[in-house]
Amino acid sequence: MFKYVVRRLLYTIPILFGVTLLTFLLFHIAGGDPAAQAAGKHASAEEIALLKAQLGLDRPLHQQYFFYLQQIATFDFGRSWATKQNISSMFKAGLGPTLSLTLPAFFLAVLITISLALILAHLRGSWVDRLSLVLCLAMMSISFLVYILAGQYFLAYQFSLFPISGWDPDPILRWTYLALPILIAVVVSIGPDTLFFRTVFLDEISQDYVRTARAKGLAEGRILFKHVLRNALIPIITIVVIRMPFLVMGSLLLEAFFGIPGLGGIMFQAIQNSDFPVIKAMTFIGALLYMFFQLFSDILYAAVDPKIQLR
């Protein structure tokens, strides 16, 4: 297992190298002229050229890329070209709000949808199951934006159950503002996730070992929670762990509508402004997290399924 982890960690180096190279090239092809952006609407050709030189954008591409690698190695991404703010500070300021929103929403959604899926799998073929399927499909068909607009208008404005938008850095008071976006994030995931987990559980329920357990007279609850759930963990882990990096990268729409000062908004602004230092930092961190969680899911596979050995 140790050797496997070390090998996987070594694999991340060329992958990260590839991600950084791709980001770098894409930005230089499609990112516009950041110096012209930063120089402002009145800038003359000379001013743009001067700024280009100061930002290092007049250097050969390989030198610019090498500088990017240097920043990665030192974890010092410098300052944003658009806001002049320290990127590490921007990241630190945005991480807390993002995780406050995404983590509870994610775990609540997983808990609720797995429970619902187990119940539906148990009730398969009944009218409850059929009605739930229709409801889940209907929920999936509605755009995320509609949930946000309707939730904010009715629950926050019309019924005054929640604040309309805002944020409080206080670790307790922030939940006032987070409650509604978390609720919406959970509701949005009910449709697709319940359907997915239900399918996973139905696959397991049709296995021979379930029939044997039933023949032995085991209680249905015990079969579902002890055996089916455990054996269905591999696909569940896959979908759950793959989503984890996105928890860090934030939920742009929820952040924008509910005024949560998270990382999603920072990334969006950076793209809008051709703010390459921020884009570089966020892309790199995103890729790193993605690979970390991939490795984490592989380790979890081995933990939950004794047939899997990490070599």
Added chain:
Amino acid sequence: MIFCRRLLTFALGLSFVFGHLSCTRRVSDQDGTINTVVSANIKGLDPIFSSDVYTNAVVAQIYEPLLTYHYLKRPLTLQPLLAAEMPKVSEDGLTHTFKIKKGIQFQDNPAFPGGKGRELVAEDFIYSWKRLADPRNQSDGFWVFDGRIKGLNEWREAVLKEEADYDTPIAGLVAKDPYTLEIQLTRPYYQLHYVLAMTYTAPVPREAVERYKEEFINNPVGTGPYRFDSWVRNSRVTLVKNPNWREEFYPSEGEPEDRARGLLEDAGQALPFAERIVFHEIIEDQPRWLNFMRGNLDFVDIPKDNFESAVVGDSLSPQLAEKGIFLQVSTEPDVTYTAFNMKDPILGQNVNLRKAISLAYDTETLIERFYNGRAIVAHSPIPPGVDGYDPGFRNPYKEYNLEKAKEYLAKAGFPEGQGLPELEFSTISSPTARQMAEYFQQNMAQLGIRVRISSSSWPQFTNKIREGQAQIYGIAWLGDYPDAENFLQLLYGGNVSPGPNGSNFQNEEFDRLYERASRLPAGPERTRLYQQMRDIVVAQAPWVPGAHRQSYYVAHGWLKNFKRNSMIQDYFKYLRVDPKKRAELKAKL
């Protein structure tokens, strides 16, 4: 039934918990706090980086330049702010002498000995303007002085070569004494007074810049009526009244109708009124509007999607009026336009083709469809409220006239559009911009002109214009100051791509007039030159002028002295909230 009851109890419980918590946060309801909104994130709090209007909305309350605009008078009139009086200008227009008010204090800050702010002196302006010019700071505001002040550009170059520093004197910036600042120009530049009303030119204390270095952007120290209190990044900035601010009073004169509108009730009262201003950063329209309707914001620009429910005809809807809300309309000093790239071999050489396109473009319908009617048709680059604007002027190629357009198209050598290759219209990839491009495409199709739309991100779009690659494109310009020069420079030959003249229009006569006008003070002669330039632009049609947009603001009845104009940025000191009335009106919301 039991379930319903439980649900109701749960809902009431939620409402109590969250409602109660949010009320405890809103202590501001009890005092005269102003709750305002910016629709983009604030970038930082340094005047040399105050180019975007949202950031400037905050920075302009903390920092003050030499001059400002009178709050109530229209057209906009400059008046002294940190200056003791309007500057004395030498006969040749090259020397501008400012007397600075005595006793102006910088806000208290640990950067000063004992934490007590010191007095502002003339040297602070020189230091601050060097800072604006310093290329290492990468400010996008240097254009205000670029090539204008004797020795400043040379100092800038020397700094780059490390041959000069902040102690190196500049010939054109001299502190005659602590309260007298003399500015010597390279050539007459009467717009200098306007740029000295811009936040870029506000003085900063050297001690604070040197103490905080790059973090000065988050530790502002100005002379303004409000000082920085806190910033929850990307959420809200709070400013509090500066206890050391000098004595200044609410104006006692304005436009004739200002008295009837209650805008002179506070005449002669000491400023500022509000103890605290909270700038909420709310990017999306719906939460901004709902927060206003709940009374969490004191005023707001009506979002496009809420316009029809808020405004009926030209008045506020009765439902909003009942709640004590009032409406204020302000025509912005801006112009939207469709530009032709004059370097393009098809469009650049064919004035009749450009005129045909102009005649076939139905701007009135565009205004109805895309701006909810919140704009007036632009007949030239010069917007209302700006010297050189003539409300009676009509551009003969701006009337929507398909027959005439077809005649011009035939004169251009493309009858019914035959023989004319497909043209490319560049725009940004937002849904509205795309729809506007499609509207242009449909208008041209009526004339037999085929148009291909090219959408890209804002950086790519501006890059395309700067590189002279955009054949036709739609864009807007919001004025920096109320002078036609700021709009006509978009067509000056010296500013062609990658400068702000993205249409690459070059006309010797226009350039000659522009250069002559730029050496003249405001007056009939300069206005005449502006109008001659306008006529050249109309005759040559490098643009199809679009619209001058209007802002429709709604404010709650508890907000007093509200009179918006986007050029006036330091207006929060004039605003007053009546907490008693707020409590009363909020109950109706």
